[in-house]
Amino acid sequence: MKTAEKILLTALELFNSNGESGVTSVDIALELDISPGNLYYHFKGKEIIVSALFEMYRERMESILNSREAGDINIQDFFYYLLLILQQSHLFRFLYRSPSDIAEKYPEVSRGFQKLMKTKEDTLRRLFVYFVDEGVLEIADNKRESIITLVGLVFTQAPSYYLLKGDNINDERYINDSLKMVLFTLQPYFVASETNDALMLDIDDWLNDKGES
Protein backbone atom coordinates (compact mmCIF):
# COMPACT_ATOMS: atom_id res chain seq x y z
CA MET A 1 0.00 0.00 0.00
CA LYS A 2 1.30 3.48 -0.84
CA THR A 3 2.18 5.87 1.99
CA ALA A 4 -0.54 8.36 1.02
CA GLU A 5 -3.15 5.62 1.19
CA LYS A 6 -1.82 4.37 4.53
CA ILE A 7 -2.01 7.89 5.92
CA LEU A 8 -5.66 8.24 4.86
CA LEU A 9 -6.72 4.88 6.33
CA THR A 10 -4.89 5.52 9.61
CA ALA A 11 -6.39 9.02 9.87
CA LEU A 12 -9.86 7.57 9.22
CA GLU A 13 -9.42 5.01 11.99
CA LEU A 14 -8.19 7.64 14.47
CA PHE A 15 -10.95 10.13 13.57
CA ASN A 16 -13.60 7.43 13.99
CA SER A 17 -12.26 6.44 17.42
CA ASN A 18 -11.42 9.84 18.85
CA GLY A 19 -13.37 12.35 16.77
CA GLU A 20 -11.83 14.70 14.24
CA SER A 21 -11.12 17.37 16.86
CA GLY A 22 -9.28 14.86 19.08
CA VAL A 23 -6.65 13.94 16.48
CA THR A 24 -3.72 16.03 15.18
CA SER A 25 -1.44 15.49 12.16
CA VAL A 26 1.31 14.54 14.60
CA ASP A 27 -0.94 11.85 16.14
CA ILE A 28 -1.43 10.37 12.67
CA ALA A 29 2.33 10.40 11.96
CA LEU A 30 3.05 8.81 15.36
CA GLU A 31 0.49 6.07 14.79
CA LEU A 32 2.09 5.29 11.40
CA ASP A 33 5.60 5.56 12.79
CA ILE A 34 6.63 8.10 10.14
CA SER A 35 8.03 11.62 10.67
CA PRO A 36 5.63 14.60 10.67
CA GLY A 37 7.75 15.89 7.78
CA ASN A 38 7.03 12.78 5.72
CA LEU A 39 3.30 13.11 6.43
CA TYR A 40 3.47 16.78 5.45
CA TYR A 41 5.15 15.80 2.18
CA HIS A 42 1.99 13.85 1.27
CA PHE A 43 -0.70 16.02 2.88
CA LYS A 44 -0.15 19.67 3.74
CA GLY A 45 -2.10 19.64 7.02
CA LYS A 46 -5.07 17.91 8.62
CA GLU A 47 -7.55 19.91 6.55
CA ILE A 48 -6.29 18.27 3.35
CA ILE A 49 -6.64 14.82 4.95
CA VAL A 50 -10.22 15.49 6.08
CA SER A 51 -11.10 16.80 2.60
CA ALA A 52 -9.54 13.75 0.95
CA LEU A 53 -11.49 11.40 3.25
CA PHE A 54 -14.73 13.24 2.55
CA GLU A 55 -13.97 12.97 -1.16
CA MET A 56 -13.53 9.18 -0.79
CA TYR A 57 -16.86 8.97 1.05
CA ARG A 58 -18.64 11.17 -1.50
CA GLU A 59 -17.38 9.13 -4.47
CA ARG A 60 -18.44 5.83 -2.92
CA MET A 61 -21.85 7.20 -1.92
CA GLU A 62 -22.53 8.69 -5.35
CA SER A 63 -21.51 5.49 -7.06
CA ILE A 64 -24.05 3.60 -4.89
CA LEU A 65 -26.75 6.26 -5.22
CA ASN A 66 -26.41 6.28 -9.01
CA SER A 67 -26.09 2.51 -9.39
CA ARG A 68 -29.82 1.86 -9.56
CA GLU A 69 -32.43 3.42 -11.71
CA ALA A 70 -35.97 3.26 -10.37
CA GLY A 71 -37.81 0.82 -12.63
CA ASP A 72 -35.24 -1.85 -12.07
CA ILE A 73 -35.52 -2.48 -8.36
CA ASN A 74 -37.69 -4.52 -6.02
CA ILE A 75 -38.19 -3.95 -2.34
CA GLN A 76 -35.51 -6.44 -1.28
CA ASP A 77 -33.02 -4.73 -3.61
CA PHE A 78 -34.02 -1.47 -1.98
CA PHE A 79 -33.13 -2.74 1.50
CA TYR A 80 -29.83 -4.10 0.23
CA TYR A 81 -29.14 -0.73 -1.36
CA LEU A 82 -29.83 1.00 1.98
CA LEU A 83 -27.49 -1.50 3.66
CA LEU A 84 -24.67 -0.57 1.24
CA ILE A 85 -25.15 3.14 2.03
CA LEU A 86 -25.23 2.47 5.79
CA GLN A 87 -22.03 0.43 5.55
CA GLN A 88 -20.21 3.34 3.88
CA SER A 89 -21.58 5.82 6.40
CA HIS A 90 -20.39 3.55 9.21
CA LEU A 91 -16.93 3.39 7.65
CA PHE A 92 -16.74 7.21 7.55
CA ARG A 93 -18.75 7.73 10.74
CA PHE A 94 -16.53 10.52 12.09
CA LEU A 95 -18.24 12.83 9.56
CA TYR A 96 -21.55 12.26 11.38
CA ARG A 97 -20.19 12.54 14.92
CA SER A 98 -19.91 16.33 15.11
CA PRO A 99 -21.46 17.81 11.97
CA SER A 100 -21.43 21.29 13.50
CA ASP A 101 -17.67 21.11 14.17
CA ILE A 102 -17.02 19.87 10.64
CA ALA A 103 -19.21 22.64 9.24
CA GLU A 104 -17.30 25.30 11.15
CA LYS A 105 -13.79 24.08 10.45
CA TYR A 106 -14.25 22.78 6.90
CA PRO A 107 -16.85 24.87 5.04
CA GLU A 108 -15.93 23.15 1.76
CA VAL A 109 -16.59 19.68 3.19
CA SER A 110 -19.78 20.96 4.79
CA ARG A 111 -21.10 22.22 1.45
CA GLY A 112 -20.26 18.89 -0.19
CA PHE A 113 -22.05 17.12 2.67
CA GLN A 114 -25.17 19.20 2.19
CA LYS A 115 -25.21 18.35 -1.51
CA LEU A 116 -24.84 14.67 -0.68
CA MET A 117 -27.76 14.86 1.78
CA LYS A 118 -29.85 16.42 -0.98
CA THR A 119 -28.87 13.65 -3.41
CA LYS A 120 -29.88 11.08 -0.77
CA GLU A 121 -33.29 12.69 -0.30
CA ASP A 122 -33.78 13.01 -4.08
CA THR A 123 -33.00 9.32 -4.49
CA LEU A 124 -35.47 8.36 -1.72
CA ARG A 125 -38.12 10.57 -3.38
CA ARG A 126 -37.60 8.90 -6.76
CA LEU A 127 -37.76 5.42 -5.23
CA PHE A 128 -40.85 6.19 -3.13
CA VAL A 129 -42.70 7.54 -6.17
CA TYR A 130 -41.75 4.38 -8.03
CA PHE A 131 -42.84 2.03 -5.21
CA VAL A 132 -46.14 3.90 -4.86
CA ASP A 133 -46.75 3.50 -8.61
CA GLU A 134 -45.91 -0.19 -8.32
CA GLY A 135 -48.42 -0.57 -5.47
CA VAL A 136 -45.77 -1.59 -2.92
CA LEU A 137 -46.00 1.53 -0.77
CA GLU A 138 -49.06 3.63 0.01
CA ILE A 139 -48.00 7.22 0.61
CA ALA A 140 -50.39 10.14 0.14
CA ASP A 141 -48.81 12.98 -1.87
CA ASN A 142 -49.08 15.39 1.07
CA LYS A 143 -47.17 12.97 3.30
CA ARG A 144 -44.32 12.16 0.94
CA GLU A 145 -41.94 14.92 2.06
CA SER A 146 -42.48 14.17 5.77
CA ILE A 147 -41.74 10.49 5.17
CA ILE A 148 -38.58 11.38 3.24
CA THR A 149 -37.43 13.59 6.11
CA LEU A 150 -38.30 10.94 8.69
CA VAL A 151 -36.47 8.15 6.86
CA GLY A 152 -33.51 10.45 6.14
CA LEU A 153 -33.36 11.36 9.81
CA VAL A 154 -33.41 7.75 11.01
CA PHE A 155 -31.00 6.81 8.25
CA THR A 156 -28.32 9.32 9.25
CA GLN A 157 -28.94 9.90 12.96
CA ALA A 158 -29.65 6.48 14.45
CA PRO A 159 -25.97 5.97 15.47
CA SER A 160 -25.87 9.38 17.16
CA TYR A 161 -28.95 8.42 19.15
CA TYR A 162 -27.36 5.16 20.30
CA LEU A 163 -24.29 7.23 21.19
CA LEU A 164 -26.40 9.63 23.32
CA LYS A 165 -27.72 6.59 25.16
CA GLY A 166 -24.14 5.56 25.91
CA ASP A 167 -23.66 2.72 23.42
CA ASN A 168 -20.35 2.10 21.70
CA ILE A 169 -21.30 2.62 18.07
CA ASN A 170 -17.99 1.42 16.68
CA ASP A 171 -19.56 -2.02 16.66
CA GLU A 172 -20.77 -3.02 13.19
CA ARG A 173 -24.03 -4.35 14.55
CA TYR A 174 -25.23 -0.71 14.58
CA ILE A 175 -25.36 -0.89 10.79
CA ASN A 176 -28.04 -3.58 11.04
CA ASP A 177 -29.80 -1.80 13.91
CA SER A 178 -30.02 1.37 11.81
CA LEU A 179 -31.38 -0.55 8.84
CA LYS A 180 -34.01 -2.23 11.02
CA MET A 181 -35.10 1.19 12.31
CA VAL A 182 -35.48 2.44 8.72
CA LEU A 183 -37.61 -0.60 7.84
CA PHE A 184 -39.68 -0.09 10.98
CA THR A 185 -40.22 3.56 10.01
CA LEU A 186 -41.52 2.54 6.60
CA GLN A 187 -43.62 -0.37 7.85
CA PRO A 188 -46.93 1.52 8.26
CA TYR A 189 -46.75 2.58 4.62
CA PHE A 190 -46.43 -0.86 3.09
CA VAL A 191 -49.54 -2.02 1.26
CA ALA A 192 -49.18 -5.71 2.09
CA SER A 193 -48.62 -5.50 5.83
CA GLU A 194 -48.58 -9.30 6.27
CA THR A 195 -45.74 -9.64 3.77
CA ASN A 196 -43.98 -6.86 5.55
CA ASP A 197 -44.45 -8.32 9.02
CA ALA A 198 -42.93 -11.52 7.70
CA LEU A 199 -40.10 -9.50 6.19
CA MET A 200 -39.38 -7.82 9.52
CA LEU A 201 -39.25 -11.19 11.24
CA ASP A 202 -36.91 -12.50 8.55
CA ILE A 203 -34.69 -9.47 8.56
CA ASP A 204 -32.13 -11.00 10.90
CA ASP A 205 -31.73 -14.04 8.68
CA TRP A 206 -31.61 -11.82 5.65
CA LEU A 207 -28.92 -9.58 7.16
CA ASN A 208 -26.91 -12.63 8.16
CA ASP A 209 -27.11 -14.00 4.62
CA LYS A 210 -25.95 -10.70 3.15
CA GLY A 211 -23.12 -10.58 5.65
CA GLU A 212 -21.87 -13.96 4.50
CA SER A 213 -22.21 -13.43 0.77
Add this chain to the structure above:
Amino acid sequence: MKTAEKILLTALELFNSNGESGVTSVDIALELDISPGNLYYHFKGKEIIVSALFEMYRERMESILNSREAGDINIQDFFYYLLLILQQSHLFRFLYRSPSDIAEKYPEVSRGFQKLMKTKEDTLRRLFVYFVDEGVLEIADNKRESIITLVGLVFTQAPSYYLLKGDNINDERYINDSLKMVLFTLQPYFVASETNDALMLDIDDWLNDKGES
Protein backbone atom coordinates in the same frame (compact mmCIF):
# COMPACT_ATOMS: atom_id res chain seq x y z
CA MET B 1 -28.51 39.29 38.14
CA LYS B 2 -25.62 37.77 40.08
CA THR B 3 -22.24 37.38 38.37
CA ALA B 4 -22.31 33.56 38.60
CA GLU B 5 -25.69 33.49 36.84
CA LYS B 6 -24.49 35.94 34.18
CA ILE B 7 -21.46 33.74 33.54
CA LEU B 8 -23.64 30.66 33.06
CA LEU B 9 -26.06 32.37 30.68
CA THR B 10 -23.26 33.92 28.62
CA ALA B 11 -21.44 30.58 28.46
CA LEU B 12 -24.68 28.88 27.35
CA GLU B 13 -25.16 31.39 24.56
CA LEU B 14 -21.55 31.04 23.35
CA PHE B 15 -21.63 27.22 23.53
CA ASN B 16 -24.87 27.14 21.54
CA SER B 17 -23.46 29.44 18.84
CA ASN B 18 -19.93 28.09 18.54
CA GLY B 19 -20.02 24.63 20.10
CA GLU B 20 -18.49 23.70 23.43
CA SER B 21 -15.09 22.96 21.88
CA GLY B 22 -15.00 26.38 20.18
CA VAL B 23 -15.29 28.40 23.41
CA THR B 24 -12.67 28.92 26.15
CA SER B 25 -13.04 30.34 29.67
CA VAL B 26 -11.22 33.45 28.44
CA ASP B 27 -13.80 33.88 25.63
CA ILE B 28 -16.56 33.84 28.25
CA ALA B 29 -14.76 36.42 30.42
CA LEU B 30 -14.12 38.65 27.38
CA GLU B 31 -17.77 38.47 26.29
CA LEU B 32 -18.85 39.50 29.82
CA ASP B 33 -16.14 42.15 30.07
CA ILE B 34 -14.81 40.71 33.34
CA SER B 35 -11.28 39.52 34.11
CA PRO B 36 -10.42 35.81 33.72
CA GLY B 37 -9.49 35.95 37.43
CA ASN B 38 -12.98 37.10 38.36
CA LEU B 39 -14.51 34.30 36.27
CA TYR B 40 -12.17 31.80 37.90
CA TYR B 41 -13.29 33.06 41.31
CA HIS B 42 -16.82 31.86 40.48
CA PHE B 43 -16.06 28.78 38.36
CA LYS B 44 -12.75 26.95 38.53
CA GLY B 45 -12.48 26.20 34.80
CA LYS B 46 -14.74 25.44 31.83
CA GLU B 47 -15.48 21.93 33.05
CA ILE B 48 -17.31 23.32 36.09
CA ILE B 49 -19.35 25.64 33.87
CA VAL B 50 -20.35 22.80 31.53
CA SER B 51 -21.31 20.65 34.53
CA ALA B 52 -23.36 23.48 36.05
CA LEU B 53 -25.21 24.03 32.76
CA PHE B 54 -25.92 20.33 32.42
CA GLU B 55 -27.24 20.36 36.00
CA MET B 56 -29.62 23.24 35.10
CA TYR B 57 -30.83 21.30 32.07
CA ARG B 58 -31.25 18.08 34.04
CA GLU B 59 -33.26 19.76 36.81
CA ARG B 60 -35.60 21.46 34.36
CA MET B 61 -36.08 18.27 32.38
CA GLU B 62 -36.77 16.13 35.42
CA SER B 63 -39.25 18.66 36.75
CA ILE B 64 -41.13 18.46 33.41
CA LEU B 65 -40.81 14.68 33.11
CA ASN B 66 -42.16 14.20 36.65
CA SER B 67 -44.90 16.83 36.38
CA ARG B 68 -47.48 14.51 34.88
CA GLU B 69 -48.66 11.17 36.04
CA ALA B 70 -50.17 8.94 33.38
CA GLY B 71 -53.85 8.77 34.17
CA ASP B 72 -54.17 12.52 34.23
CA ILE B 73 -53.27 13.44 30.67
CA ASN B 74 -55.01 13.66 27.32
CA ILE B 75 -53.35 13.61 23.92
CA GLN B 76 -53.28 17.41 23.59
CA ASP B 77 -51.60 17.66 27.02
CA PHE B 78 -49.11 15.09 25.78
CA PHE B 79 -48.14 17.25 22.79
CA TYR B 80 -47.83 20.29 25.01
CA TYR B 81 -45.66 18.29 27.35
CA LEU B 82 -43.41 17.27 24.43
CA LEU B 83 -43.25 20.94 23.41
CA LEU B 84 -42.01 21.92 26.89
CA ILE B 85 -39.25 19.29 26.70
CA LEU B 86 -38.24 20.38 23.19
CA GLN B 87 -38.06 24.01 24.32
CA GLN B 88 -35.63 23.11 27.10
CA SER B 89 -33.55 20.94 24.78
CA HIS B 90 -33.39 23.83 22.31
CA LEU B 91 -32.22 26.17 25.08
CA PHE B 92 -29.40 23.77 25.97
CA ARG B 93 -28.82 22.56 22.41
CA PHE B 94 -25.02 22.61 22.64
CA LEU B 95 -25.31 19.37 24.66
CA TYR B 96 -26.79 17.67 21.58
CA ARG B 97 -24.39 19.16 19.02
CA SER B 98 -21.41 16.93 19.69
CA PRO B 99 -22.46 14.22 22.14
CA SER B 100 -19.29 12.26 21.46
CA ASP B 101 -17.07 15.24 22.36
CA ILE B 102 -19.07 15.84 25.52
CA ALA B 103 -18.81 12.15 26.41
CA GLU B 104 -15.04 12.19 25.98
CA LYS B 105 -14.29 15.40 27.82
CA TYR B 106 -16.94 15.24 30.56
CA PRO B 107 -17.61 11.62 31.54
CA GLU B 108 -19.71 12.78 34.51
CA VAL B 109 -22.01 14.86 32.31
CA SER B 110 -22.19 12.02 29.82
CA ARG B 111 -23.35 9.57 32.51
CA GLY B 112 -25.99 12.08 33.66
CA PHE B 113 -27.09 12.47 30.06
CA GLN B 114 -27.48 8.73 29.61
CA LYS B 115 -29.65 8.56 32.74
CA LEU B 116 -31.78 11.40 31.44
CA MET B 117 -32.25 9.63 28.10
CA LYS B 118 -33.37 6.57 30.00
CA THR B 119 -35.85 8.61 32.05
CA LYS B 120 -37.21 10.08 28.79
CA GLU B 121 -37.69 6.62 27.30
CA ASP B 122 -39.29 5.33 30.52
CA THR B 123 -41.73 8.25 30.50
CA LEU B 124 -42.64 7.60 26.86
CA ARG B 125 -43.16 3.93 27.67
CA ARG B 126 -45.50 4.73 30.58
CA LEU B 127 -47.49 7.19 28.47
CA PHE B 128 -47.76 4.84 25.49
CA VAL B 129 -49.04 2.02 27.70
CA TYR B 130 -51.59 4.44 29.14
CA PHE B 131 -52.75 5.73 25.74
CA VAL B 132 -53.05 2.17 24.43
CA ASP B 133 -55.20 1.27 27.46
CA GLU B 134 -57.32 4.37 26.83
CA GLY B 135 -57.82 3.33 23.19
CA VAL B 136 -56.05 6.41 21.80
CA LEU B 137 -53.04 4.61 20.39
CA GLU B 138 -52.85 1.16 18.84
CA ILE B 139 -49.43 -0.34 19.44
CA ALA B 140 -48.81 -4.09 19.45
CA ASP B 141 -46.69 -5.19 22.42
CA ASN B 142 -43.89 -6.40 20.15
CA LYS B 143 -43.67 -2.99 18.48
CA ARG B 144 -43.65 -0.83 21.59
CA GLU B 145 -39.88 -0.71 22.09
CA SER B 146 -39.21 0.10 18.42
CA ILE B 147 -41.72 2.96 18.56
CA ILE B 148 -40.13 4.31 21.74
CA THR B 149 -36.71 4.23 20.07
CA LEU B 150 -38.06 5.84 16.90
CA VAL B 151 -39.85 8.65 18.75
CA GLY B 152 -36.85 9.18 21.04
CA LEU B 153 -34.58 9.37 18.00
CA VAL B 154 -36.76 11.94 16.23
CA PHE B 155 -37.25 13.80 19.48
CA THR B 156 -33.54 14.29 20.16
CA GLN B 157 -31.94 14.14 16.70
CA ALA B 158 -34.20 16.18 14.43
CA PRO B 159 -32.16 19.39 14.93
CA SER B 160 -28.91 17.54 14.11
CA TYR B 161 -30.49 16.32 10.89
CA TYR B 162 -31.54 19.84 9.89
CA LEU B 163 -27.97 20.90 10.74
CA LEU B 164 -26.51 18.20 8.45
CA LYS B 165 -28.69 19.58 5.65
CA GLY B 166 -27.16 23.02 6.23
CA ASP B 167 -30.00 24.74 8.13
CA ASN B 168 -29.33 27.24 10.90
CA ILE B 169 -30.96 25.51 13.86
CA ASN B 170 -30.60 28.44 16.22
CA ASP B 171 -33.99 29.55 14.93
CA GLU B 172 -36.76 28.65 17.36
CA ARG B 173 -38.98 27.40 14.54
CA TYR B 174 -36.98 24.18 14.72
CA ILE B 175 -38.73 23.45 18.01
CA ASN B 176 -42.06 23.32 16.19
CA ASP B 177 -40.57 21.42 13.26
CA SER B 178 -39.21 18.78 15.65
CA LEU B 179 -42.59 18.47 17.39
CA LYS B 180 -44.36 18.07 14.05
CA MET B 181 -41.94 15.28 13.11
CA VAL B 182 -42.70 13.48 16.40
CA LEU B 183 -46.45 13.75 15.74
CA PHE B 184 -45.92 12.53 12.20
CA THR B 185 -43.97 9.54 13.52
CA LEU B 186 -46.83 8.62 15.85
CA GLN B 187 -49.58 9.25 13.30
CA PRO B 188 -49.84 5.68 11.94
CA TYR B 189 -50.46 4.40 15.48
CA PHE B 190 -53.43 6.60 16.33
CA VAL B 191 -56.72 4.75 16.48
CA ALA B 192 -58.84 7.61 15.14
CA SER B 193 -56.84 8.58 12.09
CA GLU B 194 -59.37 11.21 10.96
CA THR B 195 -59.09 13.04 14.28
CA ASN B 196 -55.37 12.84 13.95
CA ASP B 197 -55.30 14.13 10.38
CA ALA B 198 -57.33 17.10 11.57
CA LEU B 199 -54.93 17.54 14.46
CA MET B 200 -51.93 17.59 12.11
CA LEU B 201 -53.62 20.25 9.99
CA ASP B 202 -54.43 22.29 13.08
CA ILE B 203 -51.00 21.90 14.57
CA ASP B 204 -49.70 25.22 13.27
CA ASP B 205 -52.63 27.10 14.82
CA TRP B 206 -52.20 25.14 17.99
CA LEU B 207 -48.47 25.89 18.19
CA ASN B 208 -49.17 29.57 17.55
CA ASP B 209 -51.73 29.62 20.37
CA LYS B 210 -49.29 27.98 22.76
CA GLY B 211 -46.61 30.44 21.69
CA GLU B 212 -48.82 33.37 22.62
CA SER B 213 -50.14 32.06 25.89
